[in-house]
Amino acid sequence: MLSGAGMSAESGLRTFRDHGGLWEEHSIYDVATPEAWLRDQDLVLRFYNQRRKQLLESIPNSAHLALVDLEKKFKLTIITQNIDDLHERAGSTEVMHLHGELRKARSSVREDLLYDIDGWELKQGDLCEEGSQLRPHVVWFGEAVPMIPKAEEIVNAADLVIVIGTSLSVYPAAGLIHAASSGVPVILIDPGNPEMNKASDTYHLRKPAGEGVTQLTDLLMSLDQA
Numbered sequence: 297m298l299s300g301a302g303m304s305a306e307s308g309l310r311t312f313r314d315h316g317g318l319w320e321e322h323s324i325y326d327v328a329t330p331e332a333w334l335r336d337q338d339l340v341l342r343f344y345n346q347r348r349k350q351l352l353e354s355i356p357n358s359a360h361l362a363l364v365d366l367e368k369k370f371k372l373t374i375i376t377q378n379i380d381d382l383h384e385r386a387g388s389t390e391v392m393h394l395h396g397e398l399r400k401a402r403s404s405v406r407e408d409l410l411y412d413i414d415g416w417e418l419k420q421g422d423l424c425e426e427g428s429q430l431r432p433h434v435v436w437f438g439e440a441v442p443m444i445p446k447a448e449e450i451v452n453a454a455d456l457v458i459v460i461g462t463s464l465s466v467y468p469a470a471g472l473i474h475a476a477s478s479g480v481p482v483i484l485i486d487p488g489n490p491e492m493n494k495a496s497d498t499y500h501l502r503k504p505a506g507e508g509v510t511q512l513t514d515l516l517m518s519l520d521q522a
């Protein structure tokens with residue numbers, strides 16, 4: 297399963313590219329690139345602090361909860377582009393965060409030095425054990441996405457690929473759907489028009505996540521093994 301910002305929209309977290317989305321208020325280049333971090337650390341920290349504050353006030357929605365049910369019957373691995381922790385808080389146990397985690401910080405000089413953020417605020421002067429400033433643990437534009445090879449393996453081994461709430465406009469994550477094995481159905485649940493290349497085994501359920509995921513989950517849960 298691959299999720300994007302639309303998965304958390306009904307929890308009150310804004311998407312990026314929809315009307316009213318985060319990129320309408322902030323330029324990507326001002327807040328989500330390594331260059332932005334070098335130019336104005338205060339602005340970048342404020343942007344992510346604000347989002348962390350909102351996340352702490354949010355709760356998983358019915359789509360997150362439906363996926364927890366699905367895990368009771370099937371092996372389900374969630375590959376998410378989201379940096380929120382709503383899948384984990386709902387109770388899903390296998391979650392891979394391709395673009396990082398909002399509630400973690402990492403050293404700005406050593407990527408392997410990760411820290412949980414206590415509360416919502418990451419400040420200038422919060423340092424790693426080697427004395428360097430901590431930055432949000434997120435993958436910005438122009439940075440590598442180290443978990444992609446592992447994610448491709450998971451998609452390639454899947455019997456069913458479910459894609460929820462993503463515009464499929466950011467690579468390499470968007471390319472993951474092409475790692476599905478031949479003949480494996482890809483089901484997209486999104487009320488909009490993601491940039492999906494029409495492959496023969498691709499189906500689009502044009503509904504918001506809450507309704508669409510619950511519907512699909514109910515169907516899958518009602519199947520008996522033949």
Ligand code: BJW
Nearest residue numbers: 300301302312313377437438461462463466467488504505
């Ligand atoms: C609902 C709903 C409801 C609404 N229910 N659905 C030029 C400059 C710089 C980079 C590039 C460039 N050209 C190409 C690139 C590469 C770039 C890229 O893909 N750019 C594209 C724009 C073309 N990619 C990268 O830079 C990546 N790195 C890379 O390529 O590295 C190469 C490298 C290799 C080796 C060494 C060094 C480098 C990194 C990408 C990182 C993305 N980061 C962000 C921010 C992270 C942290 C944060 O959250 O702030 O990740 S950007 C942002 O987009 C975020 C998201 O995870 C990602 C995807 O967005 P998503 O989830 O699809 O959201 P939306 O808003 O686009 O869509 C929402 C969807 O929900 C819509 O379809 C709605 O219809 C739907 N929806 N309500 C269900 N209720």
